[in-house]
Amino acid sequence: xxxxxFIAKIEGHGQLKINWKKGEVKLHVFEGERLFExxxxxxxxxxxxxxxPRICGVCPTAHNLASLRAIENALGIEPSQxxxxxxxxxxxxQMIQSHALHLFFLSLPDYLGIDRGTELxxxxxxTFKDALSLKEVSDLIVKTIGGRAVHPMKSVIGGFNKVPTxxxxxxxxxxLEKTEKAAENTIELCAGxxxxxxxxxxxxxxxxxxxIIAVSSVNIKGRKSSxxxxxxxxxxxxxxxxxxxxxxxxxxxxxxxxxxARLAVAGNYNKKYKLDFANPFYNNFAQALxxxxxxxxxxxxxxxxxxxxxxxxxxxxxxxxxLRGVGVVEAPRGGLYHEVYLNKEQVVxxxxxxxxxxxxxxxxxxxxxxxxxxxxxRSQEELERLLTMLVRAYDPCITCSVH
Amino acid sequence: MPKPRVAIFEFTDCEGxxxxxxxxxxxxxxxxxxxxxxxxxxxxxxNQPGPYDITIIEGxxxxxxxxxxLKKLREESGVLIGxxxxxxxxxxxxxxxxxxxxxxxxxxxxxxxxxxxxxALPLSAYVQIDFLIHGCPVNxxxxxxxxxxxxxxxxxxxxxxxxxxxxxxxxxxxxLVNKKPCLGPIIQGGCEAVCVSGGASCYGCxxxxxxxxxxxxxxxxxxxxxxxxxxxxxxxFLKKTEEYKKIIKNDWQ
Numbered sequence: 001x002x003x004x005x006f007i008a009k010i011e012g013h014g015q016l017k018i019n020w021k022k023g024e025v026k027l028h029v030f031e032g033e034r035l036f037e038x039x040x041x042x043x044x045x046x047x048x049x050x051x052x053p054r055i056c057g058v059c060p061t062a063h064n065l066a067s068l069r070a071i072e073n074a075l076g077i078e079p080s081q082x083x084x085x086x087x088x089x090x091x092x093x094q095m096i097q098s099h100a101l102h103l104f105f106l107s108l109p110d111y112l113g114i115d116r117g118t119e120l121x122x123x124x125x126x127t128f129k130d131a132l133s134l135k136e137v138s139d140l141i142v143k144t145i146g147g148r149a150v151h152p153m154k155s156v157i158g159g160f161n162k163v164p165t166x167x168x169x170x171x172x173x174x175x176l177e178k179t180e181k182a183a184e185n186t187i188e189l190c191a192g193x194x195x196x197x198x199x200x201x202x203x204x205x206x207x208x209x210x211x212i213i214a215v216s217s218v219n220i221k222g223r224k225s226s227x228x229x230x231x232x233x234x235x236x237x238x239x240x241x242x243x244x245x246x247x248x249x250x251x252x253x254x255x256x257x258x259x260x261a262r263l264a265v266a267g268n269y270n271k272k273y274k275l276d277f278a279n280p281f282y283n284n285f286a287q288a289l290x291x292x293x294x295x296x297x298x299x300x301x302x303x304x305x306x307x308x309x310x311x312x313x314x315x316x317x318x319x320x321x322x323l324r325g326v327g328v329v330e331a332p333r334g335g336l337y338h339e340v341y342l343n344k345e346q347v348v349x350x351x352x353x354x355x356x357x358x359x360x361x362x363x364x365x366x367x368x369x370x371x372x373x374x375x376x377x378r379s380q381e382e383l384e385r386l387l388t389m390l391v392r393a394y395d396p397c398i399t400c401s402v403h
Numbered sequence: 404m405p406k407p408r409v410a411i412f413e414f415t416d417c418e419g420x421x422x423x424x425x426x427x428x429x430x431x432x433x434x435x436x437x438x439x440x441x442x443x444x445x446x447x448x449x450n451q452p453g454p455y456d457i458t459i460i461e462g463x464x465x466x467x468x469x470x471x472x473l474k475k476l477r478e479e480s481g482v483l484i485g486x487x488x489x490x491x492x493x494x495x496x497x498x499x500x501x502x503x504x505x506x507x508x509x510x511x512x513x514x515x516x517x518x519x520x521x522x523a524l525p526l527s528a529y530v531q532i533d534f535l536i537h538g539c540p541v542n543x544x545x546x547x548x549x550x551x552x553x554x555x556x557x558x559x560x561x562x563x564x565x566x567x568x569x570x571x572x573x574x575x576x577x578x579l580v581n582k583k584p585c586l587g588p589i590i591q592g593g594c595e596a597v598c599v600s601g602g603a604s605c606y607g608c609x610x611x612x613x614x615x616x617x618x619x620x621x622x623x624x625x626x627x628x629x630x631x632x633x634x635x636x637x638x639x640f641l642k643k644t645e646e647y648k649k650i651i652k653n654d655w656q
Contacts, residue, residue, distance in 0.1 A: 008448040011418055032415035032465025032520040038507030039498045047635065050603070054495040057419020057540060105425065105446065116447040118435055132428045139426055147601030149426055150419040150540045154601040161602025239513055244520075246512075312602075399418055 009106040012398025025368035029243035031402035040351040056400040061094035062331030066338040070327030076318030083159040092298035093141030098332035099287040104131035130182035158314035183292040190288040195281040204261035217278040245401035248359035254366040257334025259286035357401035407456035410442035414469040416462030419540040420487035453479030461486040465520040477530040488539035493643035496523035539608035562593040569596035582627040589615035606639040
């Protein structure tokens with residue numbers, strides 16, 4: 001039947017293939033090959049930052065920012081302090097946009113006894129109001145800074161075509177102050193959910209400044225750190241015949257990236273809430289905690305910006321720039337890598353992109369297998385349901401993974 | 404009267420147009436009350452088979468599976484609507500031609516990889532489409548207007564003006580007058596000129612307007628730009644249109 005062959009409520013088209021006898025689970029990816037890395041060749045650096053957001057309608061801003069960072073590194077451009085702040089603010093908006101969409105429309109319905117997210121309007125109007133206000137404020141942030149809630153166009157090489165006025169920023173700040181309560185409510189909602197049990201040993205991987213940091217999900221204390229410049233040595237991609245997305249690993253091990261990994265490494269959340277880093281279902285909870293974190297961070301940034309003079313003068317490329325650059329950002333779903341080689345006319349001659357979901361795919365399969373092993377006395381139907389919920393907890397963006 | 408049975412599908416794409424629809428928030432809720440969304444993979448698990456009164460399709464049918472599904476959906480749908488630049492024109496994936504795709508499959512996925520994709524073409528390359536909601540992403544207010552027209556039993560109409568009109572309303576300076584490339588004069592309005600307002604060029608994601616004077620625009624563009632840049636401008640969204648192939652290619656030769 002049309003419509004039920006792919007996993008519902010995830011971005012893009014994937015299917016779980018379960019071998020019950022062997023206890024094996026595979027995630028088949030059906031998206032058509034999109035070939036963005038090929039599309040970029042022959043396009044200008046400016047156009048790269050315009051095209052890559054189209055990889056994903058849920059996290060377009062993250063792609064825009066990663067491309068800009070790669071290009072600016074290639075051209076020896078150091079953006080101004082206000083540009084950096086405005087970009088961080090866009091990123092806060094992007095995080096809240098994506099997390100709120102995922103929690104309220106894709107993953108939490110499993111736990112709240114509804115199917116379509118909008119059913120909350122009837123069933124739990126207060127929570128639904130929170131969902132809408134989080135969506136509204138995050139769309140407003142990205143629109144105010146980037147020019148549009150999906151696919152920004154103001155944010156360009158060297159800075160911004162146009163910067164927001166202080167009146168606009170104050171309006172965003174006033175709204176954020178009001179919606180902070182909705183962020184807190186979302187955490188409370190998640191704190192009350194009993195997440196399915198699961199324990200998996202994975203590498204939790206995040207980026208911090210120019211480093212890739214990895215910790216073990218079962219012991220987050222010891223950490224490995226390596227340089228982002230050599231990201232290809234740490235994050236390897238495999239091609240599998242059942243998928244149009246590649247499967248990523250960290251130094252040969254299954255890795256988990258995104259909210260849960262970020263909170264494990266940074267520890268910047270209220271510790272009265274207990275997170276289980278070896279249980280990927282807790283990624284949902286981590287997203288809720290991050291909604292509040294980015295809410296507060298956005299307010300801090302705006303308060304700082306209000307003290308500064310903002311201009312839209314773009315920083316020009318340096319002479320003798322390396323023409324090769326790596327740009328990395330923590331996208332909502334985890335580390336996003338863009339690498340670019342330019343010629344002297346600033347035309348792309350080679351590009352490489354590794355998305356967060358590529359890095360999560362191998363660990364989705366590992367966690368799914370662990371879930372089968374660890375869940376006793378359940379029917380196949382119940383197990384299928386649990387597996388689907390597990391896939392959703394990762395917030396996979398199959399669309400991004402096939403870029 | 405029963406509510407119309409509506410299905411929303413997406414083929415290979417970024418799903419940004421569906422995100423725009425969710426961004427309607429309260430307005431989406433109001434629309435939703437007037438229809439019965441019986442199939443929407445991205446939004447719900449309980450999905451029913453056709454027939455559907457209205458089917459909305461986002462994305463480009465790249466794989467054979469998607470092409471077959473599109474043909475089946477055409478048979479099962481009263482009104483078939485394309486959502487966004489990918490569905491309406493091939494969109495960003497349409498930048499790459501079929502021949503180039505072969506080279507890139509090998510380069511990106513390796514020599515032994517068996518590609519699943521065929522080509523990035525608009526929906527109309529395979530079946531008849533009743534209406535196109537243009538944009539990359541779509542303008543959410545346009546989505547409301549068009550769906551409301553459909554619900555009222557009207558045949559929706561395309562905007563009878565170009566992006567220039569939207570630009571005047573947005574109080575933008577004209578890019579062409581300022582010697583900056585722009586496709587605004589030949590592109591259908593309704594986008595609120597959001598890109599030009601944001602300091603970017605119009606790349607034409609809303610598709611060509613009625614009777615576009617492409618030759619006149621090329622004359623101006625040739626004065627302020629060069630062939631490569633003009634080609635990049637036209638090939639961002641319009642590469643799979645007949646006009647791109649016929650008029651533009653011939654004009655430059």
